Amino acid sequence: MRTDFKKEPKTVRCAIYTRKSTSEGLDQDFNTLDAQRMSGSNFIASQIGQGWLELEERYDDGGYTGGNMERPALKRLLADVNAGKIDCVVVYKVDRLSRSLLDFSRIMEQLDGAGCSFVSTTQHFNTTSSMGRLTLNILLSFAQFEREIISERTRDKMAAARRQGKYVGGRPLLGYDLDRDSKRLIVNESEAAIVRQIFDLYLEKRGLVTTVQEIRSRGWRTKRWTTKTGKTIGDAAFCKSRLHCVLTNRIYLGQVCYNDEIYDGEHDGIVSEAVFMEVQKMLKKNRIASGDINHERRKGTLAGLLRCAACDSAMSIATSGRGRGKPSYRYYVCGKAAKRGRKTCPRATLPADDIEKFVVQQLQLLRVDETLLNSICNQARAKMAKKQNDLENERRAIVAEVARLERTISVLSMPDDNGDSNGTRLDSLASCNEQLTRRQQRLMQIDTELLKAGRTLPSRVEILKSARDLETLWEKMTTGERSRFMQLLIERIDHDPQGGNVAITLTDTGREFLSNELSVTEDDQ
Incomplete structure (x- = not known):
């Protein structure tokens, strides 16, 4: 006797994945993520006879692009697939899962490895067959092509707007307000005054850290504004990076930049070009100086000025240890001797303290120009x-x-x-x-x-006294101030080791401030 019976279908646990590129409209009672989920739920319900069962866990990525896999819900979905909790992934369209052919291939590889199938409710195909895979890859190629076209159009639109000097968005800047109707930057006079003082402060303090300290002591903070949703952003304390962004932003000149190209903007500038360029010059100079420190090169005050006349080579600063607790011995070494051996130079090294003190003493002997004073x-x-x-x-x-x-x-x-x-x-x-x-x-x-x-x-008397007493002033200077002082007054210093001569050539500023060039022998020290 044979008994026929109908075999119960195997349960297929289905997870619905939804995605939207922007967060706009997601606060509505029924948004696009809900519509995608409803479509997936209806499709699963139509397959209930095949044992399909919708899981309650939601995998929604609202406000995430499909161009990469950095999406929290997608990561949870793949983790649950690998854990064996999901038998089928259901989406509204293929591009909801991914718009990148490479990323999609990686996702499908993980799904196949876990024995999980994939279904699109509006694009019917079966991923278990070769024809289904071909159709899927063709659809995904078009999705990726569409994403790239949209990106190109967006870039072209932004480039065209920049060329016309338009403001194309981003965080509002200190010193400007945004006219929401015309989408133009309007000068905020009270904030603009602060921006101008920030530029002047940097030229006065000559460093980011000291300028930040002064800004904080004055209670100045970054731009504060309210978004369309009522969220308050900004109003933060200044730091080095925020200050650097202000000091290097060409918007304050009334200009806009795009791909290293500069265009005149529709807005008004609030900082003069002379001040802006002087700040850029000082930033570059300080960056080079800090690079020397970061690479453990102890820069001497005559670095870049002192040269060995016999070898026609620059002399750089060097140090040697004197033991624990004792200061290092500083000396200038001929560049040629450092590369080819000290025997190639008549006098390869000079004590740093001695030559620096000698140069200051020679400058001290010169007369200060009364007109310049x-x-x-x-x-x-x-x-x-x-x-x-x-x-x-x-x-x-x-x-x-x-x-x-x-x-x-x-x-x-x-x-x-x-x-x-x-x-x-x-x-x-x-x-x-x-x-x-x-x-x-x-x-x-x-x-x-x-x-x-x-x-x-x-007073004039106090300035004259300080100018004439360079040795006392030198002792009160920091290392950075000494270096800037020498760079301001001296163009080059030529040391002749054979004749024992030191020739000091002054800059134009040095010649205006002091009387004449110097040429002395080491015996005069």
Whole structure:
């Protein structure tokens, strides 16, 4: 006797994967991810007779591109596939899973290795057959082609907009506001005054770290703005990288850049080209100097100036240890001797301290130009007057900002008709109070600086005394200041080891400041 019975189909555990490239519209009650999931659910329901079962776990990537695999939900999906929790992956279209042919091949390799099938609800094919795989690869090739075309169009559009000087988006900059209607940058005068002072501060402090310290002491922070969704971004303390971005941004010149090309922008500049280029020159110089330190080269104050006349070679700084707890012995060595042996030079080395002290003593003997001294005094007074004017302008802007913040705080402190006393309202109130405190602290600092500004200007007699006493001034200088001082006054120093002569050639600035070139012998030391 034979009994016929129908075999129950094997359960196929199905996971639905959804994706959208942007986050726009995802806050709606029914968005595109929900529509993709509904399509997948309906397809699985139509296959219930084949044992298909929809898993409750959601794999949704909202706001992630299909051009790469850096997606959290996709990573969870593949991890569950490898763990044997999923038998079939269901998507609305192939390009929802990936728009890259290479990435898709890797995903399919993982699915095949785990014995997991793949289904697209709107593009019917079977991945277990060779024809299905061919169809799938053709569809994916078109998806990748479409993604590349969209990228090219976007780049071309941005390039065309840049060539016309248009602002194409990005984080708002300190010193500008964005007109949402015209999409143009409008100068914010109070912030623009701060930007100009930041550039002047860097030229005065001559370093990123010291400038950041001064900026923080004044309470200045980065641009603060509110997004369309009401989220507040920015308003952060300055650091070296943020300061460097400000100092190197050509938008402050009224220009825009694209692919290393510079175009005139639709917006107005707020920093003069002379100041901007001077800052770039100093940044480059400081970067080279810091590179020497990072590579453990202890730069001497005469590095780049001192040359060996016999070998026609530059002399570089070198050090040798003297034991634990003792300072290293510094000396200048002939470049030719360092490469080919010390016997190739009549005198391969010079004690660094001795030659540096000797050069300062020779400069000390020269007469300071009285006309240039008067010019220095006038420049110092003009610089102090500009500083006072900048402080007064900043004070007026802060007073207006304080009044605005106080009005805003007064409005936010009033009880709401709806009884809303927390959430966004409290966050805004706390933020305004914090800004008000910083502005009031900065006002106190400005008042103090204005009181001291007129007292700190040195008299002509004090400037003359300092200029004539270079040896005392030299002892008070840092290593970096000594190097800059020498670079300013001296063009080159030629040491003749055979005749024992040292010839000092002054720069144009040095000749203006001092009387004549020097040519002395080592016996005069």
